[in-house]
Amino acid sequence: MKLIQFEALFIRDFSTELWPFPLHSHNHFELMYIRKGRGVHILNGKKSNYFSDSVFFLLPEDEHDFQIEEETHFSVIKFLPGILKGGINTNNTDFWDNFLHGLARKLKLNYETPIPAFQLEKLRSVIEVLILDWRQRGEKTGELHTHLLRSILLILNNSFEDNKEKDILRLGDSFIDRIQNYIHAYICYPDKLSVKELSEVFKMSESGLRITFRKKMGIPLREYIHSLKTQLIKERIVNSSSTFSEIARDFGFTDPSHFHRFFVHHTGYTPMFYRKENLISNL
Template identity: 30%
Template sequence: MKRYRQFEPILVSEFKSSDWTHPEHNHNHYEFIFIANGLGTHVINGHPVPYQSGAVFFIGPEEYHYFEIEQETHFIYLKFTDAYIYRNATDSGELTRHVEYLRKSRETHQHGFSLLSADLLTVRLLFQVIASLQYDTFANQDLIWYQLLSISTVLMRNMPELQANAGRSRDLQAIFCYIHKNIYTPDLLRSQVMAPYFNITPDYLGTYFKRKAGITIRSYIQRYRDTLIRQRISAGRMILKEIADEFGLTDVSHLSKILQKGTGL
């Protein structure tokens, strides 16, 4: 399988095509893809997903995809690397958390985002702004940053598992989404708080999760949090105190205990 490599922190491309010429591929960066107009199928990780005007897709480095175009399609691509996400430690936190959540919840987003009409208009305008900045992405890095943050915010609130209504899904994916979104707020990850969100009892929440996932909900939360913490340490852009504060941990010693427990060091 072909792998595309991007060395620039951020790239924007806008084009129209009636014939998709790229092979099935993955890449070393993230992609937000907006279908301004057109009709066809987006094949993501082997799953065919029909698309039409207004479709939005988010592709992570671990995913592979290609398009089958039925009607000339107008694409707007926003491609960015980890270097762009972590470019400024003082204001990267919110975008980092959004990207982590969207990436982890790929079972939902690989089918595309179903946006409310008002949000679809907003996203369309945001991508149009991004397209207008493509000719000098270096000078426009800050402007693109805020458009990207706005797009990810809109997509997050349109995740079906997180919408507040009586018909909210109770399946395992919904629980995963809740955990991924609230991993930075320990008080929201207690069974007594989570269970009412899904209209079930705390005991049944734990039993259901263990039966479906093969791991206790507490262990899953710990493993996911530890993974995110190690990624931040590896990036080398945050001190331990900042990481501890971000995840709602009491102090650096608490953080050290988490890492020792996970690595045995």
């Protein structure tokens, strides 16, 4: 089941003993803060326990469900990515497209790691202001809520900061976890993902790296990188208003023609056709 939202920003705040929705995905991003309660969150088939002060951040393609064990208070912010760009210099709007996917990955990697207390206090305070003002406005959203949403996202990102290479390499217990984390972190930087560069970072021979990755993942290293990049580009094409030149630049292609050839080779479609077809199917 897919839930479709047309509002650029939608806020809900409620307590319940029974989750009111079936397993579903949606066409928007969704940030969920658990004020109090206990239960199980099922995200893309993976179960994790939740408690008071748990936070989940969902991408449009994520599927999720809740099994509530104790009455739970949810504060939910659903939004389309374009709302984050209003009032920002257009040269910087692509920041948010990359930021949202990076934040979702950080939270999924750290779902068992508590948010640091000082960051949690800030997060809780901003969410409370957002909900209070939303109620005072008759449960209608406004410009203030957009600014508060940006603040919430930035606080969350700072809670699990992993921009430094040494921090990325610490995430995960195994070699395959660490290399996947590294690839996801640098997917927009082709020079960082050459076999030569990866072999130096992970202190393995190039042939050893290829063999180990394929044995563990069942897919060649280069194919994995291209598949991930293709999927992220698809999401960007459908869920943003970025031009193809902007997308090409942000994913490290030498020029728009290089981007066009890559996308056609890996999907069988031109970027323009893919955007039109998917926008139509989501109407």
